[in-house]
Amino acid sequence: MSAPVVIVGTGLAGYNLAREFRKLDSETPLLLITADDGRSYSKPMLSTGFGKNKEADGLAMAEPGAMADQLKAEIRTHTRISGIDPGHKRLWIGEETVYYRDLVLAWGAETVRVPVEGDAQDAIFPINDLEDYARFRAAAAGKKRVLILGAGLIGCEFANDLILGGYEVDLVAPCEQVMPTLLHPAAAAAVQAGLESLGARFHLGPVLTRLLRAEQGLQAHLSNGQVIVCDVVVSAIGLRPRVDLATAAGLQAGRGVTVDRHLKTSHVHIYALGDCAEVEGLNLLYVMPLMSGARALAQTLAGTPTAVKYGPMPITVKTPVCPLVVSPPPSGREGIWSVEGQGADIKALCHDPEGNLLGYALTGAAVLEKLALNKQLPALLA
Amino acid sequence: MKKWQCIVCGLIYNEAEGWPDDGIAPGTRWEDVPQDWLCPDCGVGKIDFEMIEIA
Numbered sequence: 001m002s003a004p005v006v007i008v009g010t011g012l013a014g015y016n017l018a019r020e021f022r023k024l025d026s027e028t029p030l031l032l033i034t035a036d037d038g039r040s041y042s043k044p045m046l047s048t049g050f051g052k053n054k055e056a057d058g059l060a061m062a063e064p065g066a067m068a069d070q071l072k073a074e075i076r077t078h079t080r081i082s083g084i085d086p087g088h089k090r091l092w093i094g095e096e097t098v099y100y101r102d103l104v105l106a107w108g109a110e111t112v113r114v115p116v117e118g119d120a121q122d123a124i125f126p127i128n129d130l131e132d133y134a135r136f137r138a139a140a141a142g143k144k145r146v147l148i149l150g151a152g153l154i155g156c157e158f159a160n161d162l163i164l165g166g167y168e169v170d171l172v173a174p175c176e177q178v179m180p181t182l183l184h185p186a187a188a189a190a191v192q193a194g195l196e197s198l199g200a201r202f203h204l205g206p207v208l209t210r211l212l213r214a215e216q217g218l219q220a221h222l223s224n225g226q227v228i229v230c231d232v233v234v235s236a237i238g239l240r241p242r243v244d245l246a247t248a249a250g251l252q253a254g255r256g257v258t259v260d261r262h263l264k265t266s267h268v269h270i271y272a273l274g275d276c277a278e279v280e281g282l283n284l285l286y287v288m289p290l291m292s293g294a295r296a297l298a299q300t301l302a303g304t305p306t307a308v309k310y311g312p313m314p315i316t317v318k319t320p321v322c323p324l325v326v327s328p329p330p331s332g333r334e335g336i337w338s339v340e341g342q343g344a345d346i347k348a349l350c351h352d353p354e355g356n357l358l359g360y361a362l363t364g365a366a367v368l369e370k371l372a373l374n375k376q377l378p379a380l381l382a
Numbered sequence: 383m384k385k386w387q388c389i390v391c392g393l394i395y396n397e398a399e400g401w402p403d404d405g406i407a408p409g410t411r412w413e414d415v416p417q418d419w420l421c422p423d424c425g426v427g428k429i430d431f432e433m434i435e436i437a
Contacts, residue, residue: 012390019389042391044424061392287390287424316425368405371418 003089003099004029004074005301008081009106010038010064011129013274013290017104018071020298028101030073033093035107038064038077041130044287047157047318049133050165056134084249086267102269102301105246105257109239109275109285114149118211120218124149124233127158136234143231144168147220149208150236151178153317156191158234160319163198170228172203172220182315183326184348186339187361194322194344194363203228239285241276256283261307261381263297273297279308280381288313289380312377314360314370323367327377329359341366349373386412386433391424395433 005021007014010032018030032038040062049059068075076093083092090099111126125136140146146162148155151173159169177188178195192202203222210221211233220228241256252258252266256278263271263279274290277283292308299306317324322344329335335350335358345364352358357376362369383398395401395415400408404422406415412433419428 016390042424044391048423287426291390291426314420314425316420316422318423370420371404371416374418 002029003101004031005102005104006091006098006100007032007104007106008034008091009108009274009276010034010036010040010067010075010077011106011108011274012043012287013106013108013294014104015040015067015071016291016294017106017273017297018073020294021301022071022073024298024302026072030071031098031100032071032073032075033079033081033098034075034077035080036077036129036131038067038075039130040064040067043129044318046127046130046133047154048161049137050161050167051320053165056130056137059130059133081245084245084251084270086249086251086270089269100269102271104297104301105265105270105272105276106274107242107245107276109241109256111235112238112240113235114207114237116208116211118221120211120213123211123213123218124235126235127154128239136232140167140232143217145170145217145230145232147172147208147218147228147230147233148236149173149233150238151175151202151204152236152238153179153182153315155234155236156195157318158236159195159200160198160321162234163195163200164320168199170201170203170230172206172208172222172228174207175204177204178202179317179326182328183324184337184339184346184350184361187324187326187346187348187363190344190346190363191317191319191322191324194319198321208233239275241278241283243276246272246276254278254281254283262300262305263293263308264300271297271300279310282310282380284310284313284380286313286315308381309379310381311379312374313380314374314377322363324361324363325367325370326361327359327374330378330380333358335359383409384412388421388424388426389432389434390426391421393421393423 039060148171206222206224212219217231243253257272296306296308314327347366348361350359400406400410
């Protein structure tokens, strides 16, 4: 039997690549390997689960067995690969050797954790996959007060969702505004005000230094001396692409695993897709680039080398109290911001000196303009 | 009137309801939804996901 195409990871990247590949090639053996339980789910839905009162089981869309049937693939769950040998086109799962025709790294990113003192570190929960979500739901059941570390996109989405789910929410982050790397300050202020109108309390500037068990709940000590009482802590500080197994195998990596426009790593027959991939310097942790990549890579793996193209990549942030769509200007492009609107309805546009639209941030009622503005945005990878 | 489901995130577009938040009137058939419409839940474009006729 010929060696299979092997995909490591069964998140949106792994499963959508497999689905696209099977549209083009129904014969080549396909093996998916995941450290998780292999259930198919949509990661963006982890940010709206409390508002919709969905348990982890309710967010799972298909069991691995059903996915294996649908994709005509073998799926190995709860299985971690331990090494890659690019020279011999094989990888290891402990002592076991698996040969591949082509290998796709789709193993995602991991949550950044910062050291915190105290005896309650086990009450800090990152939420980056369905199993994380299940653990957090179990820990938060019957509790009232959630402290969120981080006020970025995920921190703000969780804040909105947890409040809709009936929780009190405090956010702590060492920055001056929400979503500092993503968002114009005027739009950030609108989103923050929206979340505050729901009862969210922002503590911007300090960081959590110590988390202690107390008689009732937890005491969170901040670097500015403030103490917040809470029941459970969500860590939403950020994500870091997983690269260790790739670099150990001699593959090039920067922020993510370095790939070209064909999503090929520095070694033939090894590709990377999704949150772990850095495509021509771009490491975009969103669904849209992942889907573009999955379609192109499926073509390549099926025998038609196809470069990935990124059009404009606006990001819809799930803060329903103050809807937000943002398309940050491409890095390195000088732009001039102009801001219209007030209160919750902000339209911040970034133009280059010639007057071409480079990016935007739209909040509240202004998000209705996104379709028209998207037509003017530059492609990220033309 | 039909319903369509995003296989990326499970969102259901109901033609009878349209998607008024994005200016898509009730009764808009799927083929008449603008090509640049984005899935409101997961953000992928119309061309980036398949819709399955579920009813």
